[in-house]
Amino acid sequence: MKLPQSVYNWTSVIGGAIALVSFFMFVFLFAISFFFDEGSSYLGLFIYIIIPIFLFIGLILIPIGMVVKIRRDKKKEKAGVLKMPYIDLNNTRHRNAFIIFIISTTIFLFLTAIGSYEAFHYSESVEFCGTLCHKVMEPEYVAYQNSAHERVACVECHVGSGADWYMRSKLSGLYQIYSVAFGKYPTPIPTPLENLRPARETCERCHWPEKFYARQLRVEKYFLADENNTEWDIILEVKTSSAYSAHGIQEGIHWHIHPDVKIDYIRDTSDSKKIVWVQYTDLKTNETTVYQSEEEPLDPSLITTITKKTMDCIDCHSRPSHAYKSPSHFINNAFTAGKLPKDLPELKSIAMELLNTSYPTKDTAMLFIEKGIKEFYKSGYPDIFNKKKRLIEEVISTIQTEFNKNIFPEMKVTWKAYPDHSSHIESNGCFRCHDGLHTSKNGKTISKDCNLCHTILGQGYPDSLQRVMINESLEFKHPVDIGEAWQENLCTECHKDLY
Ligand code: HEC
Ligand code: HEC
Ligand code: HEC
Ligand code: HEC
Ligand code: HEC
Ligand code: HEC
Incomplete structure (x- = not known):
């Protein structure tokens, strides 16, 4: 097949080769991912982003080479040449080049269309x-x-x-x-x-904020860090919305997102986890109430200058999708689910000790967990260690698996680094405002009453569980005796460092 003279130059030939190779690579990889569904993220990256870039570079090199060559030839010949390259379809060379150009441009545009569509999808994919x-x-x-x-x-x-x-x-x-x-x-x-992006624009596409959610019953098992991993149960009725569905979200936890309610707040400049100023606006009457800490109220002249944040879903659901559980939480869950044996003495306690240490890398963590558990039982309970070797291996592997789901040493990610604000035990969460210390001028307080957000329907050791009927409630009893400390302090006072 004859092509125009101008194609025969190194730039165009190399460009053509690059384009051809990329084209076949594209077809090949596309076929693999299409027919075998072997999509890994790197394959996607190659098919839709890297290869098309090479294909494009190859294709663009062809005309560049041609133009350069024509120019150079023109300079040599100088006289009697037309300024622009002309195309004569009666000339076989021109016709061939023209047909190749049209076909390859069509294919290229087609691939570009698929490519950019796929690149868009791919760049939006979870993988x-x-x-x-x-x-x-x-x-x-x-x-x-x-x-x-x-x-x-x-x-x-x-x-x-x-x-x-x-x-x-x-x-x-x-x-x-x-x-x-x-x-x-x-x-x-x-x-x-x-x-x-503001939660109002994302979460609310799927979650209708005015939706009524029935109260949730939570039945939790806790295992104490003592010799017998003693079980303690709490049955909690969480008041997400009102007691009666007819009342909607006029009361209960989701009252904060009622269409008539607007809550603005200011964070402490030195500690973003602290909230120092809260304003509730009743949008129906436009009445406002300001709550501040009595001890350290904000300077009134500052308040007007600081940008306030309006409370939305994320202020409570700070970890809707990336919840890193605390060791106590995931080990309790593993006991409850039967993945860890309750009768292995002091298991909760030694697990907490090992999991609450910070490790530089995942590998060191794995190593220390294994070593720690083995040494603990070898020296403390040699009988059990010798008789239950397999069980101990399983325990180690369960703890390691749970660790890897929740703690990531390389990125320094832990339950402490990313607190979940939808509770109040390991991080202050609700108690950032509901600490009983944020008070308004007319004496209203953002309440810390244990029955405001949930009622306790049952608590205690499983064989002597204290229980009441729905709509009644028990006074909280702390699983281990700490006197009145749980009333006087925030739970985080002990719990944030406990695990
Ligand atoms: C594309 C739709 C979608 C978006 C966007 C979305 N969610 Fe969800 N959400 C869901 C689905 C589906 C469930 C699971 C419902 C179920 O299991 O019953 C869910 C469940 C939840 C739950 C209950 C969690 C649980 O453990 O049961 C919460 C809380 C929640 N979403 C909050 C949020 C927040 C906050 C945002 C915004 C940051 C958000 N969602 C954005 C679809 C969505
Ligand atoms: C004042 C804090 C707070 C705000 C603000 C808040 N939530 Fe919740 N929400 C909770 C708590 C607490 C629960 C119940 C316990 C849980 O699931 O963690 C809950 C429960 C839910 C559930 C699960 C309900 C169920 O029973 O299955 C969804 C879904 C949800 N919230 C979505 C949202 C969305 C969307 C927004 C924003 C429009 C929002 N929440 C705002 C605290 C809040
Ligand atoms: C249900 C909504 C939702 C989904 C789905 C979601 N995220 Fe998030 N993500 C959030 C919210 C809300 C925050 C911010 C919390 C905050 O500001 O405290 C966040 C924070 C992050 C952060 C900052 C660090 C951190 O852990 O807070 C990264 C990184 C992140 N998300 C990546 C991802 C990736 C990757 C995916 C998909 C595999 C994903 N997210 C899916 C809601 C979501
Ligand atoms: C930014 C501050 C702030 C945070 C954080 C906050 N609240 Fe509130 N909450 C308020 C204010 C202000 C009121 C109204 C106090 C009053 O009655 O004067 C309120 C009222 C309530 C009420 C009573 C609503 C009613 O009238 O029935 C409940 C229940 C509640 N909050 C639950 C929660 C829960 C659960 C959390 C954590 C997941 C939480 N709040 C986090 C500011 C906050
Ligand atoms: C402002 C609302 C609010 C107040 C006040 C409040 N709690 Fe809670 N509490 C919550 C929320 C929200 C959760 C998490 C529920 C869930 O995860 O579904 C929770 C969880 C708990 C749990 C279960 C712990 C867990 O997560 O495993 C206990 C126990 C508890 N609270 C005790 C108390 C006690 C005792 C008081 C009184 C000092 C109190 N709460 C006051 C909102 C509140
Ligand atoms: C003075 C310190 C202190 C305070 C304050 C405190 N706790 Fe505790 N808490 C403890 C200790 C110590 C344990 C026992 C840990 C163990 O044996 O595993 C414990 C255990 C618990 C457990 C069982 C834990 C588990 O995960 O196995 C729950 C639930 C609990 N506390 C709830 C609360 C709540 C809710 C508050 C706040 C209202 C609170 N605590 C305040 C010290 C405290």
């Missing part, structure tokens, strides 16, 4: 967000897979719909690629995420 920068995103991705939102794509919460947030996320993505490539990312990634 792209969760696994591409594996080390950095591992904690979020792993916790996400164990959450209620496992079937909700990352972008549904982090980007949402609309071209404008799509562009914003891709632009900030460029910076993230740079920071990952050069190791400039912070560990742990700081929260609250300042540029997260």
Whole structure:
């Protein structure tokens, strides 16, 4: 086949070769991912982003080479040449080149269309967000897979719909690629995420905020760090909405997101986990109530200058999809689920000790957990150690598995680094405002009453459980005797360091 003279130059030939190779690689990888569904995130990255870039470079080199050659030839011949390249379809060479050009352009445009569509989809996929920068995103991705939102794509919460947030996320993505490539990312990634799309625009696409949620019954088993891993049960009725569905969310926990309610707050500048100023506006009457800590009220002249934050879903559900559980929490769960033996003495206690140590890497953690458990039983309970070797191996592997789901040493991710605000035991959560110390001028307090948000329907050792009927409630009894300390202090006072 004859082609125009101008094609025969090194630039065009190399360009053609690059384009051809990329084209076949594209077809080959596309076929693999299409027919065998062997999509790994790297394959996607190659098919839809890297190969098309090479294909494009190859194709663009062909005309560049041709133009350069024509120019050069023209300079040599100078006289009697037309300025622009002309195309004569009666000339076989021109016709061949023209046909190749048209066919390859059509294929290229077609591939570009598929490619950009797929690239768009791919860059929005959970595997792209969760696994591409594996080390950095591992904690979020792993916790996400164990959450209620496992079937909700990352972008549904982090980007949402609309071209404008799509562009914003891709632009900030460029910076993230740079920071990952050069190791400039912070560990742990700081929260609250300042540029997260407002919850009103993301969560509320799926969750209707005015929806009534019936009160939830929570039956929890706790295992104390004593010799017998003593079980203690608590049955809690959580007042998500009102007692009667007809009342909707006029009372109860979701009262904060009632359409007539607006709550603004100011965080402490030195400790973002502290809330120093709260204002409740009744949007029906426009009446406002301001609550402040009596001990250290904000300077009134400051209040007008500081930007306030309006409370939304994230202020309570701070970990809707990446909840890192505390060791006490996940070990209790493992006991309850039967994954750990309750009759292995002091198991809770030694597990807490090992899990509450901070390790530089995952591998060291695995090693120390194994060593720690073995040494503990070998020296403390040699009989059990010798008789129950297999059981102890299983215990070690369970603890390691649970560790890997919740604690990520490389990224410094722990339950402490990312507190869950929807409770008040390991982090202050609700008690950031509901500590009984935020008071208004007319003497109203944001209540810490133990029956405001839930009632205790049962508590105690399983064989002597104290119980009451629904709509009644027990006074809280702390599982171990600490006197009045649980009333006088915030739970976090002890619990944030306990585990
Ligand atoms: C249900 C909504 C939701 C989904 C789905 C979701 N996230 Fe998040 N994510 C959040 C919220 C809310 C925060 C911020 C919490 C804060 O500011 O305290 C967050 C925070 C993060 C952070 C900051 C560090 C951290 O742990 O807080 C990263 C990184 C992250 N998400 C990545 C992902 C990835 C990757 C996926 C998908 C595998 C994903 N997210 C899916 C809601 C979601
Ligand atoms: C794309 C839809 C979607 C979006 C967006 C979404 N969720 Fe969800 N959410 C769900 C689904 C589905 C469930 C699971 C419902 C179930 O299991 O009954 C759920 C469950 C929950 C639960 C109950 C959790 C539990 O453990 O039972 C909470 C709390 C929640 N979502 C909060 C949020 C918050 C906060 C956001 C915004 C950051 C959000 N959701 C965004 C779909 C979504
Ligand atoms: C004042 C804190 C607070 C705010 C604000 C809040 N929630 Fe909740 N929400 C809770 C608590 C506490 C529960 C019950 C315990 C739990 O599931 O963790 C709950 C329960 C839920 C559930 C599960 C209900 C069930 O019974 O299955 C969903 C879904 C939910 N919230 C979504 C939202 C969304 C969406 C928003 C924002 C529009 C929001 N919440 C705002 C505290 C809050
Ligand atoms: C930013 C501050 C703030 C946070 C955080 C907060 N609240 Fe509130 N909450 C308020 C204010 C203000 C009121 C109204 C106090 C009053 O009655 O004067 C209130 C009232 C309530 C009420 C009573 C509603 C009614 O009238 O029936 C419940 C229940 C409640 N909160 C639960 C929670 C729970 C559960 C959490 C944590 C998941 C939480 N709150 C976190 C500020 C907050
Ligand atoms: C402002 C609301 C609020 C107040 C006041 C409150 N709690 Fe809670 N409490 C919660 C929420 C929300 C949860 C988490 C429920 C869930 O996860 O479903 C919780 C959980 C608990 C749990 C279960 C612990 C766990 O997570 O395993 C206990 C026990 C408890 N509270 C005791 C108390 C006691 C005792 C008081 C009084 C000093 C109190 N609470 C006051 C909101 C409140
Ligand atoms: C003075 C310190 C202190 C305070 C304050 C405190 N606790 Fe505890 N708590 C403990 C100790 C110590 C244990 C026993 C730990 C163990 O044996 O595993 C414990 C155990 C518990 C357990 C069982 C734990 C588990 O995970 O196995 C629950 C539930 C609990 N506390 C709830 C609360 C609540 C709710 C509050 C706040 C109203 C609170 N505690 C305040 C010291 C405290």
